Amino acid sequence: MNRRTRILVPALVLVALVAVAGCKKKQPPAPPPAATAPAATAPTAQITATPSSISAGDQVELSWKTTDASDISIEGLGTVPSTGVKTVTPTVSTTYHLIARGEGGTADATARVVVSAPPAVAVPTNTMSAEEEFKANVQDIFFDYDAYDIRSDAEGTLSHDASYLASHPNIKIVIGGYCDERGSSEYNLALGQNRADAAKNALVSAGVAASRIRVISYGKEKPFCTESTESCWQQNRRAGFSMDQ
Amino acid sequence: MKFHSRLLAPALFTFASLLSVPLMAQDWVRTGSNLGNERIRLAAADFKPTSADPQTPALKAVFDATLYSDLGNAGIFDLVSKSFAPQAMPGSPQEINLAQWSADPVNAAMVAFGSLSTANGRLLVYGWLFDTRNTANPQVLGKQYNEAATQDMARTVAHRFADEIIYRLGGGINGIAETKIYFISSRTGSKEIWAMDYDGENQHPVTHLGSISISPRVSPDNSRIAFASLGREGWAIRMYSLELGRMVSFPGGSTGGANQSPAWTADGNRIAFSSSRSGDPEIWIVDANGSNPHRITYFKGPDVSPTWNPKTNAQLAWVSGRTGLPQIYIMDQDGSNVHRMTDGGYAVSPSWSPNGQFLTFSWNRKYGPGAPGGQDIYVMDIASMRWLQLTHDAGSNDFPSWAPDGRHIVFQRQLGSQTDIWSMLADGTEQHQLTRSGNNSMPNWSWK
Missing domain, CATH: 2.60.40.10 (Immunoglobulins)
Known part of the structure; x- marks a missing residue:
């Protein structure tokens, strides 16, 4: 039983990964649906x-x-x-x-x-813009309440982020440190700085050059969502990655 | 023995705090914040108009209302209701009948009165303060003001006369009627620095930077405002000159990362602030011209929101997250003699009282994920570490700032999604809402 779950879980994860990866190559929407009432002509x-x-x-x-x-x-x-x-x-x-x-x-x-962009940069060959590709590959990490240490569930995300950055050496990034709405603005600005710096240090340890990374704490000044619920607070307690333009 | 004392100490502490804090707290705060326990019964007569100029009635209305409001706000008077005032409106010492003011129902120990006239664009005010029980030599104060005949000057003259009375009857402590409150408002669409009179009048923007600006702190001589503003490289301490009406350079304040929460020494020579330039938010001190920055804290975790002891300019209180949730600490200016002041919860935003005796700060004693409880304003006596809660069951309260008289505190209160500036006496009574438009936060009371 135990052994079977051990095999089953990675298998499921693999299936999920394939499914997720499959989603990225978005096919254009299917042609107009054929099933219509016989009386009217399909547009x-x-x-x-x-x-x-x-x-x-x-x-x-x-x-x-x-x-x-x-x-x-x-x-x-x-x-x-x-x-x-x-x-x-x-x-x-x-x-x-x-x-x-x-x-x-x-x-x-x-x-x-x-x-x-105006100074004619080579047009990417894929259909995704560089920004979209970045967003799909470099994902935000989330923090516990009043904490700035990297959670174990964020380590996998960070190593994936780091490997994407390693294979795209021309991309520079901004890490934003964010906090939930609770508590005081000044303290949250410092906490957000600690979160963004923790994410930066993790990327630097994984081989990303520090010179490619800009860090800004937004504290609770730029919330991702504004509901007073734990799920919203969790989304706001994060280090967010974006391309540095 | 050991077992006993372990049990006994918390029990005693609980007993002592039950007994002493709720019953005695009001008294030590009232004494320490110069509010006293006995209020002087003061009457403020409507001033007598002594010219037929068409400007007179409007300016007299502004003057009378402002003087009455200032004396009421002072926190040291039992101000006689205007409906008790005698019919006759005395315009000069010859016209006042002191017996009318000392008898029932007025029962005033002191009466302020005078005359107001306008002529050729000038406003002329004569004001007196009389002791009703000293009939032989009743004059305590006699003042004359000659200013431009505008609403602003009518208010200003009333503020000056009120402050004279407060200074004379309030133990030689300057009144605050001419002080300003600086704050952050988003009513133009971005968070900018705004200013207003102490009573909420005359609200106007100071900066127009279009970024996010926070934590305004005015210099002790009212010449500059230090604050933090978001730029491309993070948060920088920036400086606005109120004399020049523009930004001036502040080289030590921008290094990338988060530079924020500036605090002036009372002599205006130095500024303490939080900077993450070393890789972790720590407290730094820089000269007022932005040179010679040096670091004074060395603990991992957020260190922010310093405030100087204005009596000595040699100690600071600040907020540190070195043990988890933020707590209030005090230390010497070289970083030594660190003492933790709060025993738990979430404590932030200290402001040191003008006489050096108290801290006021924002504290949520039951803070935690899902925990109920409010963020309220507290006052703590530094020597004894006794504290008093000033706000109760009214929104989330933060950023208290002492008025220079030590009797008043201004703070921000969030009710639902609306945040506004409020003021109160340092014992938590007489809470007044000062702003009513947009979101307003982080008030800072000027030093004079």
């Missing part, structure tokens, strides 16, 4: 963005076409006519999501515009 939707890769500040022409739809919208742009052309100036990589609803069902289509 169709098409959208293109030209060009699909720009530098920040450049314009992109969106052009779309739908049929058999009464309610057409593009996420972030609101309701639009059934066919049209619109010029947009995205500042970050954006996926334009066209949704066409009609009596015969719903259809959607997407067009992605990859925006690179």
Whole structure:
């Protein structure tokens, strides 16, 4: 029994890991659902963005076409006519999501515009922006109440964070130290500094150069959530990682 | 023997604290904070208008209300209700009938009265303070003020006359009617430094930095405000000149990491603050021009919120998390003679009283995950370590700051999601809300 659980747990973890990893490669949404009432014709939707890769500040022409739809919208742009052309100036990589609803069902289509920083940095070959990839790979760590020592459940996260940073030596990071809403602002600012410094020291011990890391305590000045519940407090007691721009 | 004393000591302590703290506490605080136990019965007459100028009624209304409010706020008077005042409005020593003021129902030991007029854009005020029982030689005070005829100056003149009375009848301690309170307000969208009069009037922003600024501490000569502000490299101690109306450089305050919670010595020569430049938040001392920073604490864990003993400029109280939850400690300025003052809970934000005798601080004695209990303002007598709780069952209270008269404390109170500035007497009575717009926190009472 005991032995079986021992085998079972790693196996389950492996399955979970594969499942999580599988999630990252997000497939574009499935084509419009086929199952509709026989009476109405299913709507169709098409959208293109030209060009699909720009530098920040450049314009992109969106052009779309739908049929058999009464309610057409593009996420972030609101309701639009059934066919049209619109010029947009995205500042970050954006996926334009066209949704066409009609009596015969719903259809959607997407067009992605990859925006690179003005001094033409090489456009990443994958579909994820560097920021998104960073967020998916370098995860925050959490702390106990009024404590700043690295919890055992954070050690795995930190070593994963460190190995991602080791394989991306050009990324610089900011570690923010955060506290829950309870207690005093000045004391929490010092506690947040201790938390951020503890996370920095752990990364440095794992081989990340200290010169790549900037540390800022936010104390309770920039809460992630504001409910007075233990689950919110726990989310606020953290060292948060972000890319240093 | 050993067994006995172990049992006996806590028992005795419990017994003593039950007996002495709730019953006697009010008295030692009242005595030590110059509030006294006997209040002087004082009447403040409405001043007599002695000109037909159209400005007079409005300025007289401001003056009368401000004088009455200042004397009531002083904390040392049993102020006669205006409804008891005699019909006649005395405008000069010749016009006052002292018997009317010493008899029932007024029963005043002292009466303040005078006249107010405006002419050609000037405000002229004559004020007197008379001892009603010394009919042969009743004058205690006679003052004359000649200022621009504005609402601001009508308030200022009332503050000055009130402070003269308070100084004369309150044991030679200066009144606080002309002092300011600096605080943090988010009402413009970012946390900036604001200022107001001691009674909550005249609230206005001081800084416009657009960042997050906290912990304003005004210099003893009212010329500068030290505070902490968030920048790209973390928190820096920054300096705003009230004389120049702009930021001035403070080189020792920005090193990356968290530099915060500045505290002036009473002579204005040095500033203690918390800095993590060594890799851990410790207490540092720097000259007032930002040079010569040196470290005085050496314990792992947060060390923040220093406050100097203003009597000696040689001891500090501060907050340390070296044993877990934050506690109040005191030490000498070289870091020696460390004493822990609080015996548990969560104790933060000390402010040292002007006479050197007390600390006021914020304390949650039942702090812990899920534990009930409030964060309240306390006063502790440093020599005996006896304490008194000043706020009860009213929100979460923090950042108490002594007024220069030692009789008043200003603090922040959070009720729900709303935080405001309140003031009270140092025995916890007469709590008044001073701010009512936006979120307001971290008050600091000016030194004069």
